[in-house]
Amino acid sequence: MKRQIYDYRGLSLRKLNEPRFSHLKLLGGWIVYFCLYFITENLIPAERCTPVHCALDDLIPFNEWFVLFYVGWYALVFGSLLYTLLFDVPRFRSIQTFIMITQAVAMVCYILWPTRQDLRPEVFPRENLLTAVIAFIYSFDTSTGVCPSLHVAYSLGILSAGLKDRALPGWGKALLTAFVLGVCLSVCFVKQHSAVDVFAAVPVCLLAEALVYGRDYWLPRFRRKD
Numbered sequence: 001m002k003r004q005i006y007d008y009r010g011l012s013l014r015k016l017n018e019p020r021f022s023h024l025k026l027l028g029g030w031i032v033y034f035c036l037y038f039i040t041e042n043l044i045p046a047e048r049c050t051p052v053h054c055a056l057d058d059l060i061p062f063n064e065w066f067v068l069f070y071v072g073w074y075a076l077v078f079g080s081l082l083y084t085l086l087f088d089v090p091r092f093r094s095i096q097t098f099i100m101i102t103q104a105v106a107m108v109c110y111i112l113w114p115t116r117q118d119l120r121p122e123v124f125p126r127e128n129l130l131t132a133v134i135a136f137i138y139s140f141d142t143s144t145g146v147c148p149s150l151h152v153a154y155s156l157g158i159l160s161a162g163l164k165d166r167a168l169p170g171w172g173k174a175l176l177t178a179f180v181l182g183v184c185l186s187v188c189f190v191k192q193h194s195a196v197d198v199f200a201a202v203p204v205c206l207l208a209e210a211l212v213y214g215r216d217y218w219l220p221r222f223r224r225k226d
Contacts, residue, residue, distance in 0.1 A: 003087040004087070005086050005087060006085070006086055006089055007020075008021075011024075023089055023092060023096075024085075026093065026097065027096070029096065029099070029103065032103075033100075033103045033107070036103075036107045036110075037107075037145075039111075040107065040110040040111060040114070040144070041144065041145060044110075044111075044145070046116050046142070046143070046144050048114050049114040049115050049116035049145075050115050052115045052117050052146060052196045052197060053117070053194055053196070056195040057119055057188070057194050057195055057196075060189060060195065061189070062121050062125065062190070062191055063189040063190070064124070064128065064130035064131045064190065065130060066186035066190050067133050067134050067186065067190050069182035069183045069186035070137075070183065070186040070187065070190050071137075072179070072183070073151055073154070073155060073183045073186075076155065076158060076179065076180075076183070077154050080158045080161075080162075081095065081096065084161075088165075091165065094161055094212050095157060095158060095161045097208075097211075098161070098205075098208045098209070099153075099154055099157055101204075101207065101212070102148075102150060102153035102154065102204050102205065102208050103150065105207065105208075106148055106153065106204065109147065109148065110144075110145040114144065115144070115145065115146050115147040115197075116142075116143050116144040116146060117143050117146050117192075117193060117194050119143075119191040120143060120191045120192075137190075137192070143192075146192075146194065147194070147196060148197055148200035148201040148204050149187055149193045149197040149198055149201045151183060151184075151187050151193070152184050152187065152197070152198050152201035152202075152205075153204055153205055155180045156184075156201065156202075157205060158176075159176055159180040160205075160213070163177075164213075164217065184198055
């Protein structure tokens with residue numbers, strides 16, 4: 001079924017409290033997040049951060065090809081929010097609320113238990129366009145504030161919403177699942193996160209899943225049918 005574009009005609013700041021536009025206020029969560037991101041990235045020194053590492057990290061080689069998934073994550077997040085803003089406002093509310101919950105939990109972790117990873121290669125094994133992109137990412141994204149991984153958390157939240165979307169065809173859900181899996185793997189292969197950060201994102205996502213969908217989606221499935 002073809003979706004109709006949501007009508008934003010007449011939108012103004014004075015009308016954000018109206019029911020038809022109130023969902024846009026959820027975007028304010030990004031302002032709070034970026035303020036906290038600045039604090040954790042710039043005001044908490046690396047010396048105060050606990051290194052995160054596990055044996056699995058030593059088995060995962062650096063592979064610059066995974067930066068395609070890592071960078072593609074930005075398009076996934078932006079595209080998902082923009083698409084649902086235009087065509088599926090209830091799903092936008094779900095995705096953005098999911099993201100805000102994971103952001104809040106992650107920021108509490110980053111502030112109360114600052115973490116870092118020391119996995120980045122000192123010298124790239126190869127010099128090419130992809131490693132140049134990774135070097136650029138390294139230059140502005142510090143190796144602190146890593147556990148849990150928000151790259152993973154946002155991706156799983158978008159996947160959860162996509163799998164619940166009856167209008168998304170099976171092949172679309174399969175592609176989305178494969179891409180999200182690639183994103184989750186990419187954070188380890190480009191040495192932006194430890195595998196610990198990936199696993200730590202899972203309970204954060206389960207909490208968000210329960211808070212966002214528990215009453216309307218999951219709880220009815222657990223109730224006994226008469």
